[in-house]
Amino acid sequence: MNRLFKIVLLIVTFLCGLYWLWFYVSPAITIVNNSSSDITHANIELPSSRLDFGEIKSGASNTLYYTLSQPRDGSYLYKIITAHEITHQGSCGYVTNNELNKRLKIVITQDNRVLCEID
Structure with missing residues (x-):
């Protein structure tokens, strides 16, 4: 029984x-809302897919997180509505x-500016 426990563990x-x-190597996009109003809709368009936040x-x-396989190259297109x-x-x-492990961070600042940071 002890051997079975070790194998299962x-x-x-x-x-x-x-x-x-998987989460470490997968690319991710983070939207940070530092503004004084809530974000009601946030979408990011990738060349081959769409992320709805x-x-x-x-x-x-x-x-x-999004898939590593991106058949087409292109920009991240964002649309954020407060x-x-x-x-x-x-x-x-x-x-x-x-x-x-690519990380994109989109920050909405207190004065409603959009900042993009790529790690």
């Missing part, structure tokens, strides 16, 4: 490690195929 540890590794409260953030009906639209950064 080893398998569970291995699977948890693979799960963590939904609602983001003031002072909060939301992170979404509760005060301010619309932010533009592009930021560039996406290509197999970008391991």
